[in-house]
Amino acid sequence: MSKSVLVIDTPENCYDCPFGTSYCGELEYEGYCELADCLDYDVILMTEEHYDYESKSRPDWCPLKLLPEKKSTTAPVSNYEVQKNLFADGWNACLREITKTSDENER
Incomplete structure (x- = not known):
């Protein structure tokens, strides 16, 4: 279902x-x-x-x-941090889609 x-x-x-x-x-x-x-x-x-x-x-x-908090991104220094930023970008995009907000500071 x-x-x-x-x-x-x-x-x-x-x-x-x-x-x-x-x-x-x-x-x-x-x-x-x-x-x-x-x-x-x-x-x-x-x-x-x-x-x-x-x-x-x-x-x-x-x-x-409650909806989960947005993830923060960092300046990538290694491949791990690049992957972490990609995950955070996807996470935040999902939250923006759910809440229909475009402002980065809004939930």
Whole structure:
């Protein structure tokens, strides 16, 4: 089966996430991760610590993964460094294609 990628701005917390929804539980509102449910994760309920608009974190089990950092290139002195630069150029081109950016400093 082929794979797909959905590129979104990474939310700071579950409250800001487009996949986080709330519903009224027995005693209070509870956060629910629709994406985790679709991916059959064991944990889909978000605690108040993460499902709060003032929260600065996401749970460890969050299915959203950050894109890797760009690779840096160096002035080649040996064949090894030339190969390393070619790998970095390809890596960075792939990240530019995923994020649709052309600026070297953007992710």
